Amino acid sequence: MREFTDVAPAPVRQVLLKLHSRCNIACDYCYVYQHADQSWRDRPRVMSRSTIDLAAARIAEHAGKRDLPFLSVVLHGGEPLLAGPDTIDYVVRAVRGAVTSHTKLAFGVQTNGLLLDDTYLALFARHRIRVGVSLDGPEAANDRHRRFADGRGTHEGAARALRRLNEAKHRPLFGGILCTVDVTNDPVEVYHHLLEFEPPEIDFLLPHGNWDNPPPARVPDQGRTPYADWLVPIFDRWYESPAPESRVRLFESLVSLLLGGPGGIEGLGLGRVDLVTVETDGTLEQGDALKTVAPGAPATGLHVRWNSFDEYLEHPGARARQAGLAGLGAECRRCPLVEVCGGGHYAHRFRALTGFDNPSVYCADLAALVRHAARRVAADLPPGPPAA
Template sequence: MDELLGPASAPVRQVLLKVHSRCNIACDYCYVYQHADQSWRDRPRVMSRATIDLAAARIAEHAGKHDLPFLSVILHGGEPLLAGPDVIDYLVRTVRAAVTSHTKVAFGLQTNGLLLTDRFLELFAAHRIRVGVSLDGPAAANDRHRRFADGRGSHAGAARALRRLNEARHRPLFGGILCAVDVANDPLEVYHHLLTFDPPEIDFLLPHGTWDRPPPHRGPDQDRTPYADWLIPIFDRWYESPAPQTRVRLFESLVSLLLGGPGGAEGLGLGQVDLVTVETDGSLEQGDVLKTVAPGAPATGLHVRWNSFDEYLDHPGARARQAGLAALGAECRRCPLVQVCGGGLYAHRFSTRNGFGNRSVYCADLAAIIRHAARRLAADLPPPSAGK
């Protein structure tokens, strides 16, 4: 397989910095804490200033070597706000000071919102950090999974943060809402609740799982499509909206790919994945979703102290994420939907028997929603001109 993949050809353009390795709530589906890889237990709680310095130097090195016009730095966890405003302030200042090339560095942060105070909002405004908040719908829907360790729900705190971000003075900081799909919830009720916060973008996330450990409601009957059945009513409502003010990343990516354009969501299309993760101890890792696969699955053995991002890109895992069609199993390569589906999210293909050479555990769902969207587009596009 390594010979087929060849060297990675796209530089890193997204750096996910794990500024804190713990969380203040206990979501029962969390891929960091509730799945196979438990490496968080042995990592520092907060990224040290020495590690921040090393990471900043590697970011600057990579940006300069590849003459990058743009690079995104995402502050993540755990819950990144647990790191405190001083750590975040130091990190952003250090990265910006290190990147002396013409590269524009954009900062984002993904949070549950429960610790979003005035001090954080002032800091984010000063540094132009865009903030995404995780919310799974109305209180009953959200609090089924996104709870404190003592069982209390987190909806009220997340909703309070979203209302703050939607105030006129904070609106430029508002990145959007990340929503994990639970088919036990009413899809349109969830969608309309998220829209009440007027987010600039919504991103729907399928629950992570593999063939060894399938996601909820994704049983042995591969003809069933519970997740497509959940998403399709939302797609139709979004598609039929005369002037949607809120982008839905999954649907925009799907439509773009169907029309021959680029994707914008990691789990669709054959585009190259240009992300590296820096853990609190400075380890360079692949995407967090691989924590659902096996202990140590995201690990590369590399570290910001000794290894560059180019060395990370030469790791077999990173190369597989950039190999497009060549990285997929034979069944996927033959599929007529592969240019749009892209095999689905990398980790969702895994089984201990075949590694990542399987179709996605969500294959039937992906096929159903792709075909539905294609039918909607075909009905609205003008017919080909005569004689062409």
């Protein structure tokens, strides 16, 4: 791996706490359980209170040392609600109690929604925890991949959770919907179904894969763009809406970057990745998507007991994900779309022979989507001054 030591790393601003290492459903595309890295098998099911205390101390240490105005803590898994209300309550209290600086803390939880009940809703309201729910579309679309281990679908339970979150008294907790793209589904049907729940935000996620293990429908054929073909009709409906019903993070980031602004998601633009993951055993890891690359790919050898977040930021993997243009392969650095595309998601660039010095396995799709959005945006911009 190349080293990038000439620029000081940006601080951690997102901490993903793995509260539970198991899940109550068995999605067939899951990057935690269905891919190369199987380290979850050897980890504690639930993060212990002693590990929570250590993580809280590291969060406080980093927030104070870096004088952070804002820091986000995401409760994750597996399925984080399996950890139980008492554990989640303890986590929030421990982190808030440890952070004595002026740092504003925001808590969120990403869940499949099946365990969301009155107890959790009251807990989340008390601690101001925003709730994101995963749903891939209507029943047939969602239940193709998001199923229980015995084959039963999960759409009904997820939809029930989303309806609860959209009730007036729970609406402030509603963070949004995470949808993994499946190109065999009708994109407009999926989009309209998600909008029925009136989410404040929708996040479309490309299924994780790389050049050695391509995602579904993404064969190494640069003449085909199945994922762009799926996203473009949704982009057009979102872009043409006078007041979009819901934010779409992917599209907002894309338009912002086209207009010279910042991106907002990992996988677009050249912004620095400011995330660290704390596993249930207290180990510090890079992003979960690297679990699709190889056994041990996300590992850093660091632990909250002995290592600070600043030490994590010095790890070669963390450095590479903050290196911007310099962290890309030669082909990407030459590309005219690189300021917007950013080389795609780091994990999607992997090839065993060349590591991460490759374009994204979604290169053709990203290029097609960026060019389509650029045409739409350019058509709406006022004409520039006449040439001198």
